[in-house]
Amino acid sequence: xxIKTIKVGMASCGLASGAEDVYHAIQKSLPDSxxxxxxxxxxxxxxxxxxxxxxxxxxxxxxxxxxPRDADKLLNNTLPDRKLLISxxxxxxxxxxxxxxxxxxxxxxxSIDPENIQDYLDDDGxxxxxKVCTGMSPQEVIDExxxxxxxxxGGASFSTGLKWQFAKDAAGDKKYIICNADEGDPGAFMxxxxxxxxxHSVLEGMAICAYTVGAKxxxxxxxxEYPLAVKRLKKAIADAEEMGFLGDNIFNRGFSLHIVLKEGxxxxxxxxxxxxxxxxxxKRGMPCLRPPFPAQSGLWEKPTNINNVETFATVAWxxxxxxxxxAAYGTEKSKGTKVFALAGKIKNTGLIEVPxxxxxxxxxxxxxxxxxxxRPFKAVQLGxxxxxxxxxxxxxxxxxxxxxxxxxxxMGSGGMVVMDDTTCMVNIAAFFLNFTQNESCGKCxxxxxxxxxxxxxxxxIQNGEGVLEDIEKLEHLSEQIIxxxxxxxxxTAPNPVLTTLRYFKDEYIAHIKDKRCPAGVCSALxxxxxxxxxxxxxxxxxxxCPTHCISGEVKKLHLIDQDSCISCGACYSVCKFDAVIRTQx
Amino acid sequence: xxxxxxxxxxxxxxxxxAAIPLLQELQELEGYxxxxxxxxxxxxxxxPVAELYGVATFYSMFYLEPQGRHIIRVCKGTACHVSExxxxxxxxxxxxxxxxxxxxxxxxxxxxLEVACLGCCSLAPVIMIGDTTYGKLxxxxxxxxLDQYE
Numbered sequence: 011x012x013i014k015t016i017k018v019g020m021a022s023c024g025l026a027s028g029a030e031d032v033y034h035a036i037q038k039s040l041p042d043s044x045x046x047x048x049x050x051x052x053x054x055x056x057x058x059x060x061x062x063x064x065x066x067x068x069x070x071x072x073x074x075x076x077x078p079r080d081a082d083k084l085l086n087n088t089l090p091d092r093k094l095l096i097s098x099x100x101x102x103x104x105x106x107x108x109x110x111x112x113x114x115x116x117x118x119x120x121s122i123d124p125e126n127i128q129d130y131l132d133d134d135g136x137x138x139x140x141k142v143c144t145g146m147s148p149q150e151v152i153d154e155x156x157x158x159x160x161x162x163x164g165g166a167s168f169s170t171g172l173k174w175q176f177a178k179d180a181a182g183d184k185k186y187i188i189c190n191a192d193e194g195d196p197g198a199f200m201x202x203x204x205x206x207x208x209x210h211s212v213l214e215g216m217a218i219c220a221y222t223v224g225a226k227x228x229x230x231x232x233x234x235e236y237p238l239a240v241k242r243l244k245k246a247i248a249d250a251e252e253m254g255f256l257g258d259n260i261f262n263r264g265f266s267l268h269i270v271l272k273e274g275x276x277x278x279x280x281x282x283x284x285x286x287x288x289x290x291x292x293k294r295g296m297p298c299l300r301p302p303f304p305a306q307s308g309l310w311e312k313p314t315n316i317n318n319v320e321t322f323a324t325v326a327w328x329x330x331x332x333x334x335x336x337a338a339y340g341t342e343k344s345k346g347t348k349v350f351a352l353a354g355k356i357k358n359t360g361l362i363e364v365p366x367x368x369x370x371x372x373x374x375x376x377x378x379x380x381x382x383x384x385r386p387f388k389a390v391q392l393g394x395x396x397x398x399x400x401x402x403x404x405x406x407x408x409x410x411x412x413x414x415x416x417x418x419x420x421m422g423s424g425g426m427v428v429m430d431d432t433t434c435m436v437n438i439a440a441f442f443l444n445f446t447q448n449e450s451c452g453k454c455x456x457x458x459x460x461x462x463x464x465x466x467x468x469x470x471i472q473n474g475e476g477v478l479e480d481i482e483k484l485e486h487l488s489e490q491i492i493x494x495x496x497x498x499x500x501x502t503a504p505n506p507v508l509t510t511l512r513y514f515k516d517e518y519i520a521h522i523k524d525k526r527c528p529a530g531v532c533s534a535l536x537x538x539x540x541x542x543x544x545x546x547x548x549x550x551x552x553x554x555c556p557t558h559c560i561s562g563e564v565k566k567l568h569l570i571d572q573d574s575c576i577s578c579g580a581c582y583s584v585c586k587f588d589a590v591i592r593t594q595x
Numbered sequence: 596x597x598x599x600x601x602x603x604x605x606x607x608x609x610x611x612x613a614a615i616p617l618l619q620e621l622q623e624l625e626g627y628x629x630x631x632x633x634x635x636x637x638x639x640x641x642x643p644v645a646e647l648y649g650v651a652t653f654y655s656m657f658y659l660e661p662q663g664r665h666i667i668r669v670c671k672g673t674a675c676h677v678s679e680x681x682x683x684x685x686x687x688x689x690x691x692x693x694x695x696x697x698x699x700x701x702x703x704x705x706x707x708l709e710v711a712c713l714g715c716c717s718l719a720p721v722i723m724i725g726d727t728t729y730g731k732l733x734x735x736x737x738x739x740x741l742d743q744y745e
Binding site for chain 2: 026027055058194195196202233234272274275278289290291310351353354355360361427429438441448449553554555579580584
């Protein structure tokens with residue numbers, strides 16, 4: 011069957027993997043009969059650059075791991091099978107992974123051109139806004155949202171319908187809508203991907219919300235670290251205004267909405283809603299006490315409704331398909347689907363959308379393909395710096411808000427970082443404490459100084475200088491920080507320490523009592539040398555050494571200069587001949 | 596120079612919450628926030644110097660010192676951290692001959708910064724130079740990438 015359309019995935023991950031060159035190579039040999047399009051991200055980031063090939067019958071196949079040299083083979087249909095990922099025509103490696111997903115929020119991601127509003131319109135775009143503006147009262151919209159069971163996807167998981175109700179019921183004729191696109195959790199990239207792949211779905215969700223609560227002005231607060239998302243959002247806002255989906259007198263019903271894009275200036279705490287509001291007001295992003303909640307007194311002290319990107323991107327689908335269709339997915343208390351970002355030591359890194367209630371094991375093994383190099387699974391980190399590490403024996407935990415909280419972690423915004431036996435859990439706890447300590451705004455003493463003290467203790471343990479009482483001290487400080495901090499950052503900062511202490515205490519003990527890092531990560535506790543008998547002189551370790559402390563020539567014995575060695579282990583991980591000996595003290 | 600700052604000031608005149616975009620545009624114009632420029636901004640907008648400094652020191656995207664022509668952001672997110680991002684950072688700094696505490700090369704070509712997360716976790720470890728992201732990095736590739744920047 012002849013090829014009709016080719017789509018090249020051009021979101022950040024695709025572009026970083028060379029999608030632009032692949033696109034141009036295809037364009038060069040493209041016959042007139044084939045249409046070449048740009049799209050964004052289907053979520054199979056591990057296989058970027060990726061293309062979708064659609065034949066005249068409308069059946070499609072996805073190919074990955076492409077280079078510009080593959081362009082001719084792609085056009086002749088002669089690409090090798092190992093580059094085939096997903097196919098509607100035959101068995102393909104990622105078919106099952108896609109089949110396990112339910113793509114609602116990410117319905118357009120990787121299929122439409124995010125910079126072309128017509129693509130969005132061709133797939134029900136702005137139909138939900140029209141339906142709402144021309145035939146539903148604000149209360150009817152809120153009832154629909156309540157019935158759908160949608161809960162805020164940014165991490166706080168508050169009922170979206172209820173939140174809208176508060177903002178609608180708040181007194182005052184001037185109200186604001188804010189889209190929180192300040193995705194700061196390290197290990198999370200759901201919002202970046204949605205903004206890059208389908209910016210109009212977010213704008214449509216915001217417009218529906220604005221109509222419902224009675225706001226005429228809205229802000230999108232986007233991280234400055236996401237330049238492509240910012241660019242696509244700007245274009246989307248301009249296009250939607252030009253076509254009358256934003257701006258004045260939308261659908262001739264007298265409803266107006268003006269959306270302003272604000273670029274963040276780099277502060278994690280601005281993901282907290284009161285800090286975010288302060289930042290839009292041009293101030294330092296310091297959280298303040300609630301109540302009053304933003305729904306009563308938010309931006310410029312006016313009633314304000316804040317939702318995150320993923321929540322807004324889901325709204326139009328719910329209006330178009332009905333609350334019942336959305337609530338049909340998920341569990342009793344956690345309805346619908348959730349987008350997760352898979353990263354770390356997992357084979358299929360990328361973005362997935364799954365119905366709530368699926369187990370962690372299904373996500374990691376069935377969709378994620380298991381652990382890289384088939385090493386043993388150690389833990390999965392959920393919820394970023396506010397979350398925790400879930401160990402192997404809890405892999406059958408259901409992914410819903412309540413079950414995840416029971417493990418000591420939180421669902422969070424959806425980042426899942428998978429760890430194997432080469433990850434040190436004390437190191438991970440220190441990593442997160444270092445993060446929260448850096449990002450603490452400094453307002454609350456326990457958050458500001460408590461996290462610093464905890465980090466110092468963790469560093470001491472990593473250096474082999476810890477004492478057993480340190481564990482109690484960590485637990486004690488954790489309690490105090492949780493009870494004495496104002497905002498979510500401080501209240502949850504100790505979670506990574508508490509969960510690693512709960513499930514991996516033996517690793518802490520090994521560092522403290524045996525002065526040994528079981529994963530061989532903590533540099534003060536490991537030592538590297540080259541095995542004279544096994545070294546083949548391949549120079550791989552020389553090229554991998556960041557401090558250039560390995561000397562030697564091709565086919566001659568290499569030597570590590572112990573004075574300059576920082577024990578990073580780069581030589582150990584690249585050596586193919588097991589010639590680097592790692593000694594754990 | 597002042598003429599250009601005046602343009603920015605006019606653009607935000609009478610607008611609420613302008614401190615952050617004012618500083619962002621000033622930095623875009625001059626590459627960093629020089630003390631005399633902040634003072635000038637304050638005198639002509641009525642926003643106290645203390646407030647402008649307060650904002651400038653709170654957010655990580657503001658620089659109070661001149662930066663290199665190309666800013667290298669080394670991602671320190673969780674996924675990058677477990678994928679040996681630390682080693683990568685050391686290698687970049689060592690390649691550029693930066694000593695401890697130094698972030699900008701003496702020829703003003705590069706500034707190396709660490710960032711919390713670039714959101715490209717699936718390609719860890721990741722760095723960003725300007726607006727371009729490089730993923731799945733190994734120490735070996737660094738020289739070739741940096742050579743592309745003048």
